[in-house]
Each structure stands twice: as structure tokens, then as C-alpha cells.
Amino acid sequence: MIKFLSSARLTVVCLFLLFILTFWGTIAQVGQGLYAAQERFFNSFFFLAAGFIPFPGAQLVLWVLFINLIASTIVTFKKYSQWTNAGLFITHCGLLLYFVAAFMVFHVSQESSLRLAEGESTNVSVSYLEWELAYWMDQSQDRRVTAFDAKDFKEGQNIPFENKDFSIRVEKYFSNSDAYNDPGVPNRSDILNASGITLLKPQPQMKERDQNIAGGIFDLNFAHQSHTLILSGVDSGPTAVNIDGKTYYFVLRHKNYPLPFTIRLDHFKAEFHPGTQMAKSYESTVTISMGPSERQARIFMNNPLRYKDYTLYQASYDADNGGRQYSTLAVVKNFARILPYIGCLVVFFGLALHYLIQAFIAKARV
Numbered sequence: 001m002i003k004f005l006s007s008a009r010l011t012v013v014c015l016f017l018l019f020i021l022t023f024w025g026t027i028a029q030v031g032q033g034l035y036a037a038q039e040r041f042f043n044s045f046f047f048l049a050a051g052f053i054p055f056p057g058a059q060l061v062l063w064v065l066f067i068n069l070i071a072s073t074i075v076t077f078k079k080y081s082q083w084t085n086a087g088l089f090i091t092h093c094g095l096l097l098y099f100v101a102a103f104m105v106f107h108v109s110q111e112s113s114l115r116l117a118e119g120e121s122t123n124v125s126v127s128y129l130e131w132e133l134a135y136w137m138d139q140s141q142d143r144r145v146t147a148f149d150a151k152d153f154k155e156g157q158n159i160p161f162e163n164k165d166f167s168i169r170v171e172k173y174f175s176n177s178d179a180y181n182d183p184g185v186p187n188r189s190d191i192l193n194a195s196g197i198t199l200l201k202p203q204p205q206m207k208e209r210d211q212n213i214a215g216g217i218f219d220l221n222f223a224h225q226s227h228t229l230i231l232s233g234v235d236s237g238p239t240a241v242n243i244d245g246k247t248y249y250f251v252l253r254h255k256n257y258p259l260p261f262t263i264r265l266d267h268f269k270a271e272f273h274p275g276t277q278m279a280k281s282y283e284s285t286v287t288i289s290m291g292p293s294e295r296q297a298r299i300f301m302n303n304p305l306r307y308k309d310y311t312l313y314q315a316s317y318d319a320d321n322g323g324r325q326y327s328t329l330a331v332v333k334n335f336a337r338i339l340p341y342i343g344c345l346v347v348f349f350g351l352a353l354h355y356l357i358q359a360f361i362a363k364a365r366v
Contacts, residue, residue, distance in 0.1 A: 003075070010064070014064055025038070025040075025058075040057075043059060044060075069095055083357075084357055086354075094347035101339030105337075105339075111128060111330065114331060117268075117326050119265070120265055124258055125331040126254045127257065132147040132253060133168075133216070133252055134250070135249060137247065150173065153173040156170065156171075165244050165246065175214055177201060179235075180199040180201070192227055192241055194236065194239040197232055213233040215230075220250075227241075260307075260308070265327055266287055268282070268317065269283055300314050310333050314330075316328045
């Protein structure tokens, strides 16, 4: 088994499959969008090609390649203990660092998105999958929002908002649910919801996790009375509640992440294949503001914008009923962004050392 797992043939097969997946996934981003292509080709163990042919995803191929590299290192460890093969050992260490970096990027990096029309700006990105319960008092654009992560909500849990005007407890929370305005439910004044929702029904988790719609039933206590606060991801707006003469706004929304800069969409351009609505290419011209300094950049396929630990990709676009176009940018905060570069340098140093040693040995023999 070790001999098979350490085989160079297995290495070549894995590298060939990665080449196919990278090329195929990159081309698919144009028609399917960045997120769908990423989930299908790179975040999966298997997917169906042409709708019925099982094809290995990048996760499976990378795990096999990682095991192949470990097995190869074990088999040739005695060989690597010789000084003449020090370069190969360093090269293997560099390749292993690649896999460590890939693992950290996949499990530690923070992915979100932002959607802008021309002239709009923001300093907040929105999570694809995570939800939060948020409230605020001021309806202005510069309002101060307090939010609590919803991923660990449990029935009976008191949410530790530092606010003396009210307390809130989780009655039920569903990571995916359908919301209804059930006419069979009596008109109860203690049910609070801006969209008229009176009933939530839990649903199974969707295969495409970004299609899950969270919903929750909360016990909102103020003025020594309990009120039922029903919130859903499909709510058209926040639920306004008058508490002690103050108006609070409650909402269950995708988790927001503050950005260390403000981004403004200056211009968006989309080109289509002749006679179709299929996008040929699209790009965004944006201005990044960091305090008093500004810089302009173009973001398009395979040309992201990088700022410190953040990388912004052109992900997709859409248009409203009035024809106004919106650009969606993927925002990735990658704490381990430098690791692949370190791995590349280690591999380069190992290969250079190996060829120098071999050249020295060849010259000594002559």
C-alpha cells in the first residue's frame, strides 16, 4: 500500500487532474459565476460532469496528493538522510508547506462579498453563509449596529446584549426555514414582525449552503412583559419595536464584516456574446479610500485587487427591474496569504541546492 501511495505515477495523475480542474473551473466562472464554480470544482470531493459522470473534485485530488507526498517522503527518508540529497528533502518540505497553506486558507480564511451600483460605496462586506441577530436605534446610514453571531444559537439561550432596556432569549432557531403569514394564526398583538410573518417551518439543509434562509423565534422582554419576535432572512426590512419611548430595529441578516477601507464603484462594464445574454467579460473600476489617501483599480477575471490580508475578486453581476447594473465582488481575508510564497521560495531553494550539489559531484568525478 505504501509503495502504491508513494508512486510517481499517482503524483502525475493527481497533477494532471488538478490541471484539468483549474482550467475547467476558471472557464466555468464566466458562465456560472465565481461562487458556483468554486463550490463545484474546488470545494468538492466529487461532482457530476455532464450531469451524470462522477469526476473527482479538487479537495479529493489534493488530499490524495498530500498522502502521496507523505508516503514518498517516508519511503525515501533513508535516501534523504544523505547530504547529496539535502536539496530534495528541502524541496519536499516546501511542497508540504504548500498543503499546510492550502489547509489553512480553506479553514481559516474569511469569505464574504459586497454588491454595489455605480456611485455607491461601502466599508462592510457580507458573509455568504453565516447569520447574525442585529439591532440599532438610529435609521441613518451611519447608525451604530450591535450584532451577535447566530451560528451557536440554542433554545433557551439568553443573548448577552449589553442593553438595559430589554432582554432577548432564543425560543427556536432554524438554519434553514420557510416563512409564512398563516391566516390560521390569531391576530396576536404580542407577535412582532415587520413583514407580517407569523409562522416558521424548519427545512432540511440545502446542498448549496448559500441558499439556506435562517429564521428564529425570540422572546423579547421589556417593560416586564414578554413579546414574541419572529425574524427571518426573507424579511423585507427590520422590525421596529418601541421600547421605553425609543425605537429599536431588529433584523436577522447575513453576518457583516467591517473592512479597513471604503470602496466605491466608479464604473462597471459588461460585454456579452453576440445575440445572447451570456456574459463574455465584466469588470469593475473602483476607488479604495484609506483615510485621506485614495487609489483607483480595475477588477476583472484573474485580475483581483489586493490590500494587506484582503483580496477582492470580480465575482458576478446582476441588474434590477429598472436596468441598473450591480457588481458583486468576492472579498477574501486570508491570514495565511504569505505561506504559499514562503513554500515557493523553499521549493526554489531546494531545487537550486539539489542541482548545485549534482553539478559539484559531476565536476568532482571529472
